[in-house]
Amino acid sequence: MKMNFVLSRAVAFVVALAFAMPQSLMAASAGPAPVVAPVGLSTTASDGSLSITLTDKKQNYSMSRSLIQYRDSAILSPKSANIHPDGSKFYVNSLEGCQTVVYDMNSNKRLKIIPHKFGREHYGLWAPDSSMFRFRHYRNRDTRSFSGKPVESEFSHGGRYLWVPYYRRTFDINAQEPSAIAVIDSRYDSIVRLIVTGPLPKMIACSHDGKTMAVTHWGNNTVGLIDISGSEPKDWRYIANVPTPNELSLNFSLTHAVNRDANSGLLLRGTVFMPGDRYLLVGSMAGGGIQVIDMAARKCIGNITGSQSPRHIVIRQPYLYLSSNSSGVVQRCCLDSVRTAIARLASSRSAQVRGWKTCRVGGGARTLELSPSGKYAFVACNTASLLCVVRTSDMTQIAQIRCDSYPVGLAISDDGTKVIVTSQAKPSGGGNSVNIFTVKYATPEPVLHPAGTDDAPTDSMLSITPGVKPTQAAVPALTFVSERPWLVPVAVAILIAIAAIFILKRKRK
Numbered sequence: 001m002k003m004n005f006v007l008s009r010a011v012a013f014v015v016a017l018a019f020a021m022p023q024s025l026m027a028a029s030a031g032p033a034p035v036v037a038p039v040g041l042s043t044t045a046s047d048g049s050l051s052i053t054l055t056d057k058k059q060n061y062s063m064s065r066s067l068i069q070y071r072d073s074a075i076l077s078p079k080s081a082n083i084h085p086d087g088s089k090f091y092v093n094s095l096e097g098c099q100t101v102v103y104d105m106n107s108n109k110r111l112k113i114i115p116h117k118f119g120r121e122h123y124g125l126w127a128p129d130s131s132m133f134r135f136r137h138y139r140n141r142d143t144r145s146f147s148g149k150p151v152e153s154e155f156s157h158g159g160r161y162l163w164v165p166y167y168r169r170t171f172d173i174n175a176q177e178p179s180a181i182a183v184i185d186s187r188y189d190s191i192v193r194l195i196v197t198g199p200l201p202k203m204i205a206c207s208h209d210g211k212t213m214a215v216t217h218w219g220n221n222t223v224g225l226i227d228i229s230g231s232e233p234k235d236w237r238y239i240a241n242v243p244t245p246n247e248l249s250l251n252f253s254l255t256h257a258v259n260r261d262a263n264s265g266l267l268l269r270g271t272v273f274m275p276g277d278r279y280l281l282v283g284s285m286a287g288g289g290i291q292v293i294d295m296a297a298r299k300c301i302g303n304i305t306g307s308q309s310p311r312h313i314v315i316r317q318p319y320l321y322l323s324s325n326s327s328g329v330v331q332r333c334c335l336d337s338v339r340t341a342i343a344r345l346a347s348s349r350s351a352q353v354r355g356w357k358t359c360r361v362g363g364g365a366r367t368l369e370l371s372p373s374g375k376y377a378f379v380a381c382n383t384a385s386l387l388c389v390v391r392t393s394d395m396t397q398i399a400q401i402r403c404d405s406y407p408v409g410l411a412i413s414d415d416g417t418k419v420i421v422t423s424q425a426k427p428s429g430g431g432n433s434v435n436i437f438t439v440k441y442a443t444p445e446p447v448l449h450p451a452g453t454d455d456a457p458t459d460s461m462l463s464i465t466p467g468v469k470p471t472q473a474a475v476p477a478l479t480f481v482s483e484r485p486w487l488v489p490v491a492v493a494i495l496i497a498i499a500a501i502f503i504l505k506r507k508r509k
Helices: 002-020 023-028 120-125 335-344 487-508
Strands: 042-044 050-059 078-083 089-094 099-104 110-115 146-150 154-156 161-169 179-185 190-197 201-206 212-217 222-227 237-243 268-273 279-284 290-294 299-305 312-316 319-324 329-334 350-352 357-360 365-370 376-381 386-391 396-402 407-412 418-423 433-441
Touching (some): 050 396, 078 418, 078 433, 089 418, 154 201, 161 201, 268 312, 312 365
Parallel strands (some): 365 407
Antiparallel strands (some): 089 099, 146 161, 154 161, 161 179, 222 237, 268 279, 290 299, 329 357, 418 433
16 A cells, blocks of 8 residues: 555646746757856966956856846846946846846946836827838737837947837737837936837947947848937937848748748847948848948949858958857958958949958857957857957957857957846757856956946926836746756656556566
8 A cells, every 4th residue: 555655745746847847948858958157167278368257147047046047037038138328327227127227337236127017107208200111910909008128238328228129029929010119318227218110129339429220130031220319209200110131021920930030031139330321231141241321322232252151240440350150150341351342333233242261259249349459359149158269460269258059149348347138048958157267367448438427307307207116027037947858857767667567566466
């Protein structure tokens, strides 16, 4: 009797474990275990020029005692990070949490959660509709009531405003309708403006003169241009929506999701203004080179080639740098070579940039940022689960350090001593964290942007600050099992053993 009782209890445990286990975990059990980088992990560059230490993290994947002190339930598939120009705080876009999380730069303590959830009470935040973006599939619903999935971000007006585009509105399952951009007043960390934009916007970039914001629409291969020369959000307006080659006409299912990260033509991503703001460069991850938009004519004049499917683009005189997700490399070329190629577009739709220097880093090279001096390029390598450092003088990798699985976003402080890396979650497990690294240099880096002060608030801005109380999103269904993938085969083995015991007992009877 006692044996039967124990066996029945064991069977019940195994069955309950199997039913409680997420399907995604079951599917991933045969794959690689999620990478978890321990706080305190450190490395030194091969040339001794710098050292990197993982000094803190914000994670939402573990209840183990060793990691509980770093748990932050606001981190739900973090997509990107951005540091305020005055160096006081940083922002993390929690994609699946539909919220932006604000942290103190010195203590890393959470200051605020900015929810991207809207209803009728927020109608006053919307800018007048632009005729450039029309709904075709959801015209009979309240399109202004939704949650937005924040992707990248960009500061304007000296850091006063943070622009956050939404991958999609939650009701638009295939990101084929106009999305939106939230504008956050960084003095109060509240949303003060909502602006309609094209489908599936990912990158956003501000011109050097601070007068134009460019929004790259991954969803249909267009780039929106917004005049932000006015000091108040009420004065901003769209001036163009520029098509690039192969602008898509979207007509996907309204009930079944498709992979819009793949089914989006050129896969436009990296977006940056050339010095002088005459040209805007937009990288194509689908192998289309770099699209060139003439800002004076407000049209795409062609593409420049020679690079390896650019994902992220950074310009630091006198060079252009890019990362390639598909190739796992970082590349550099002289801006003069880029200018020469652009000049040739007057007689041809395509021109090759020569003189690229290439450095292989880890697989899935995503966001790339430079140290203040420009001597070092830091890159988040997604599939390799690494933060890699390239010495730009000879384009040689000199350091790498482990990150939590699927690093994607990256921000570096103005003195170069702090690097923030976001690790986006996947349904099969892993990621769902923010890794915070401290960098020490043998030769101290210069401060790129000295801290400044914001203008005093105006009555007109205060009048449109929404009265939305920050709410913390629910913790996702990440269980005890998800941090212990070995439980899956152990549970199966126990179940087999119990079944064998039952069979033997039956035969003896």
